[in-house]
Structure formats: C-alpha cells, structure tokens
Amino acid sequence: MSAHIDTFARDHLPPAEQWPELVFDLPELQFPARLNCATELLDRWPELGHGKQPCLRGGGVEWTYEQLQAEANRIAHVLVEDLGVVPGNRVLLRGANTPQLAACWFAVMKAGAIAVATMPLLRAKELGQVLQKAEVSHALCDAALAEELQAAQAQCPVLKQTLLFRSTAPEGLEARAAAKPAQFKNVDTAADDVALIAFTSGTTGQPKGTMHFHRDVIAICRCWPPHCLRAEASDVFIGSPPLAFTFGLGGLLLFPMSVGASTVLLEKASPDALLAAIAQHRATVCFTAPTSYRAMAPQVGNFDLKSLRKCVSAGEALPAATHALWKQATGIELIDGIGATELLHIFISHDEAGAKPGATGRAVPGYRACVLGDEGQVLPAGQVGRLAVKGPTGCRYLADDRQLGYVLNGWNLTGDAYLQDEAGYFVYQARTDDMIISGGYNIAGPEVESALLAHPAVAECGVVGVPDEERGQIVKAFVVLREGQVGDAALVKTLQDFVKATIAPYKYPRAIEFRATLPRTETGKLQRFRLKQSS
Ligand code: 3UK
Numbered sequence: 274m275s276a277h278i279d280t281f282a283r284d285h286l287p288p289a290e291q292w293p294e295l296v297f298d299l300p301e302l303q304f305p306a307r308l309n310c311a312t313e314l315l316d317r318w319p320e321l322g323h324g325k326q327p328c329l330r331g332g333g334v335e336w337t338y339e340q341l342q343a344e345a346n347r348i349a350h351v352l353v354e355d356l357g358v359v360p361g362n363r364v365l366l367r368g369a370n371t372p373q374l375a376a377c378w379f380a381v382m383k384a385g386a387i388a389v390a391t392m393p394l395l396r397a398k399e400l401g402q403v404l405q406k407a408e409v410s411h412a413l414c415d416a417a418l419a420e421e422l423q424a425a426q427a428q429c430p431v432l433k434q435t436l437l438f439r440s441t442a443p444e445g446l447e448a449r450a451a452a453k454p455a456q457f458k459n460v461d462t463a464a465d466d467v468a469l470i471a472f473t474s475g476t477t478g479q480p481k482g483t484m485h486f487h488r489d490v491i492a493i494c495r496c497w498p499p500h501c502l503r504a505e506a507s508d509v510f511i512g513s514p515p516l517a518f519t520f521g522l523g524g525l526l527l528f529p530m531s532v533g534a535s536t537v538l539l540e541k542a543s544p545d546a547l548l549a550a551i552a553q554h555r556a557t558v559c560f561t562a563p564t565s566y567r568a569m570a571p572q573v574g575n576f577d578l579k580s581l582r583k584c585v586s587a588g589e590a591l592p593a594a595t596h597a598l599w600k601q602a603t604g605i606e607l608i609d610g611i612g613a614t615e616l617l618h619i620f621i622s623h624d625e626a627g628a629k630p631g632a633t634g635r636a637v638p639g640y641r642a643c644v645l646g647d648e649g650q651v652l653p654a655g656q657v658g659r660l661a662v663k664g665p666t667g668c669r670y671l672a673d674d675r676q677l678g679y680v681l682n683g684w685n686l687t688g689d690a691y692l693q694d695e696a697g698y699f700v701y702q703a704r705t706d707d708m709i710i711s712g713g714y715n716i717a718g719p720e721v722e723s724a725l726l727a728h729p730a731v732a733e734c735g736v737v738g739v740p741d742e743e744r745g746q747i748v749k750a751f752v753v754l755r756e757g758q759v760g761d762a763a764l765v766k767t768l769q770d771f772v773k774a775t776i777a778p779y780k781y782p783r784a785i786e787f788r789a790t791l792p793r794t795e796t797g798k799l800q801r802f803r804l805k806q807s808s
C-alpha cells in the first residue's frame with residue numbers, strides 16, 4: 274500500500290511491460306514492504322548512539338548526526354503544517370551544496386514527499402520545464418538563488434509556494450523551523466513509493482525525469498560503496514558534483530551517511546577550491562570528474578593532501594593518461610565508475626586493486642552488464658556494441674516515450690558504445706551517437722582524446738567527426754593547451770604525429786583547432802555536439 278495521498282508519481286510511471294527487469298540477487302537487497310530512506314540513513318544513527326558524531330560541514334555550519342536530524346525534523350514540520358505538503362507532492366529543491374540543502378532533502382523524505390533537486394546553474398526557462406513536467410507544488414530555495422526560480426514561478430502557476438532558506442527573513446525557512454519541535458514521525462512510505470525525481474538533460478531537448486523509490490536510495494548504498502569504495506565511519510568525504518546530480522547525491526550525502534561518516538559540502542568546488550578544501554578539512558575521500566583531476570594534478574604540490582586516501586572519478590570516461598597523472602601526483606589509484614541518472618548511481622567500476630587504466634571496470638555486485646549487438650544479441654569479448662545493464666535500480670522515466678529507447682528486453686541501454694575484454698573488463702568507446710565514421714572506419718573520439726591527453730602540451734581536448742566530401746567525416750580535435758604552449762602549425766604536426774605513433778594511424782586528427790576552453794554541461798560533460806556545430 275502506497276503512503277502517497279497525491280498519486281501523481283505512481284500514476285505516471287511507465288507501464289510495467291516497459292520497465293527494465295529488476296534483480297535483487299544479493300542478500301542485502303531484500304527489502305521490507307515499508308521503508309523510508311531517511312529512517313535508514315539518518316534516524317538510525319542517533320538511535321545507535323552515533324548521534325554526537327560529525328555529519329555535515331559547510332555553508333557556515335557544522336552539524337552532528339543529531340543536529341541534522343533535528344534540522345530535518347523541524348523543516349518536515351514546516352512542510353506539513355505551514356505549506357500543507359501531503360505525501361506524494363513534489364517539492365523542488367534549489368541551492369548550492371550545503372548542509373541546509375541536505376536538511377531540506379531529508380525533510381522531504383520524512384514528509385513522504387518527492388524531492389526534485391535542481392542544478393544551481395539552471396535558469397528560469399529550464400526550471401519552468403521541471404516545474405511543469407513534475408507538477409511541482411512547493412519549493413525550498415537558497416535565498417542566494419531565488420531570482421531565477423521566482424521568474425519561473427511567475428510563468429508556472431502549478432508552483433504554489435516557495436520558501437527561502439539561508440535567509441534571515443521572518444518568513445524564511447529558518448525562522449519558521451525554529452518554532453517547530455525537533456521530533457517528527459516519518460511518513461511510513463512503501464519501499465516502492467517514489468522518493469525522488471532526478472532530471473537529466475541529455476545532450477539536447479526536453480529534460481527527462483527519472484523516478485526512484487525509497488528502496489532504490491538504499492539499494493545504491495549497498496552495491497557500489499561496500500564493494501568498491503569501502504569507506505569507514507572515520508572518513509571525511511568531499512567533492513564537486515551538485516547534490517542535484519545523482520553522482521553528487523550518492524557520493525557526497527547518501528554514501529557517507531550510510532556508513533556513519535562525515536562530509537564537507539562545498540558551495541564552490543573549482544579545482545583550486547577543491548584542493549584547498551581537501552587540505553583545510555583533512556578530507557579522506559574525494560568525488561569529482563576526470564577533467565577536475567586533470568586540472569588539479571599539476572597543483573597538488575602546493576597543498577597538504579596527506580589526509581586523502583580514496584579518489585573517485587565518474588561522469589565521463591577517465592582517460593588512462595589522467596589516471597596515470599593523478600597517480601604520479603598523489604600516489605593514489607583513482608577509482609573509476611560509470612553511473613547514470615536512470616540507474617541512480619554507479620554500476621560498473623572497480624576497487625584500487627582491480628584498477629585497469631583505460632577500462633571502466635566490471636559489473637558492480639548487484640548489477641549485471643553485457644554488450645549487445647544490433648539485433649540485441651550478446652556480443653563476445655572484443656566486439657564493440659551497446660552497453661546493457663540491469664540491477665536493483667533502473668530506468669523509469671516520468672511520462673516519457675523515450676522509455677522505449679532506454680529499455681530493451683529488460684536491459685537498460687545507457688547510450689554508450691563499449692567492449693568487454695577477455696578479462697571481463699568493460700572498455701568505454703564513445704556515446705553511441707558520437708561514433709565517427711571516416712573513410713569506412715569506425716573511430717571513437719574518446720580514444721583519440723586519450724592519445725592526445727598523453728602529450729604534455731595538452732591540457733584538455735575534445736574530438737568529433739566533421740563532414741568531409743571525400744571521407745564522409747574526418748576526425749577533428751579541439752585542443753586546450755597548457756600554459757606557455759603556442760598553438761601553431763608546428764604543434765599541429767607534432768600532435769598529429771604523436772597520435773599516429775600511439776594508436777592506429779588512420780585515427781589521427783586530420784584537423785586540429787586550438788581553443789581557450791571547451792563547452793561543458795552543468796554536470797561537467799564535454800558537449801561534443803556543440804563542437805560539431807561550431808566547426
Ligand atoms: C557517461 C561515463 C565513461 C556515460 C553519473 C555516476 O554521469 C552520470 O549520470 P548522467 O545521467 O550520465 C550518464 C552517462 O555519462 N559516463 C558517466 N560515468 C562514466 N562514461 N566512464 C565513466 N566513468 O555516457 C553514461 O551513460 O549524467 C555518474 C553516478 C551517478 C550518475 N548519475
């Protein structure tokens with residue numbers, strides 16, 4: 274029995290026959306019928322006597338588990354009593370990564386409502402799409418980011434009420450919360466009640482809302498973290514991905530709390546800021562994207578990073594050159610993992626001992642993965658095809674026909690071209706729609722990027738196919754040079770020869786253009802389609 278009074282989410286799940294197959298074949302993935310993820314991740318700790326331990330730091334505060342619990346409980350009272358939120362309502366969350374935002378997230382879980390967290394960089398137009406698609410009735414918004422949401426609200430009457438947090442206003446969230454009790458009885462949600470809708474913009478067009486249950490939030494804590502990360506209660510997590518990106522939600526909030534550890538939430542986490550913060554807070558576990566590790570590596574010597582013991586890379590393929598660079602700079606073996614918003618978190622990865630630079634890893638315990646050919650058949654080792662995954666979590670788009678494109682015969686198709694090597698490791702090739710076909714050859718842009726990144730003059734690069742009369746497409750590289758390098762014809766030749774000497778010569782970039790920066794999404798992904806458009 275659902276606890277939702279507002280049945281919008283359940284009513285807009287895809288029809289059962291369009292769901293991926295769900296597998297729960299680990300003993301720790303047997304879930305009771307009723308489950309509220311806030312009880313498991315937050316309330317459990319004070320009950321176990323762990324309430325005085327540090328939990329969240331940042332945004333000008335430092336909270337123990339007990340304090341976070343009290344904050345979340347008070348906000349839950351505000352949601353229910355002041356805003357009239359009922360179980361199943363969608364509540365939009367907007368803010369930089371802070372403990373206050375995390376408290377709002379838990380308050381929404383406790384009230385049995387559905388969290389719709391949004392990227393801080395979204396503008397009114399994109400916020401409006403989310404409000405409409407998820408029929409969001411209420412919002413909690415960091416006062417510093419109120420403007421764009423207010424502009425969106427003016428266009429979208431579905432959003433009835435917004436409360437601002439990190440504000441001193443008498444009508445602000447903090448003032449209201451202060452008047453509420455520190456105890457709250459969590460709504461007794463069903464394990465398969467929707468807990469969050471995570472939006473993913475993909476490359477272009479209308480954002481897709483992915484729906485995840487209370488059970489899913491706990492499932493991801495029991496798969497990748499204990500098998501690949503192995504963090505402990507004494508760890509201090511830190512990193513850059515926004516909590517609105519499920520990479521950040523898991524890595525910086527759910528996973529540390531699932532082991533009773535603490536986490537540092539940074540409002541700004543540029544490579545410089547992240548390095549300084551690791552040193553300042555003596556952080557031990559870091560989550561960020563491959564480009565961020567690459568940008569940090571040359572500056573590692575300027576900071577005291579002795580505390581750091583585990584580093585996780587996800588969001589984009591990790592080139593072997595970046596893996597090596599980080600190891601040289603810090604001695605730490607990066608843990609790579611591919612995740613997706615549709616599956617909530619990482620499903621192919623490895624631990625430090627299992628690292629194989631250039632490969633993403635193997636299926637995380639709890640998940641199964643294979644590579645499928647055009648006819649949906651499982652391909653043998655060495656052949657490139659479509660990556661297919663299933664596990665305890667999977668794709669359920671909110672009212673969206675694109676569901677039919679993501680799920681095939683029970684498998685989630687992530688849109689990535691992969692091969693599996695003889696040892697069972699999955700090796701990333703490209704996004705399926707980003708394969709370059711030149712002179713009859715299939716060329717994966719990221720392979721050429723990896724080759725270029727091994728050259729000391731190259732800071733960043735992006736490789737795409739551009740139209741060519743003779744070859745159909747040619748390989749073109751957009752290169753950002755390291756400081757002090759001059760992008761002239763001689764360097765073009767040097768880089769071309771360097772690639773030819775590293776990988777099959779037909780893959781070398783026939784065109785190279787030097788750029789000051791590359792276009793990226795708010796989650797840090799290279800926008801190859803924009804490079805294509807601009808050439
Ligand atoms: C790409 C990777 C190669 C890949 C995410 C960790 O990135 C996340 O979710 P998104 O929905 O994008 C999914 C797509 O991103 N990708 C991500 N990680 C890797 N490609 N190697 C990797 N290590 O194309 C995938 O299909 O934004 C990552 C955890 C949670 C996430 N949501």
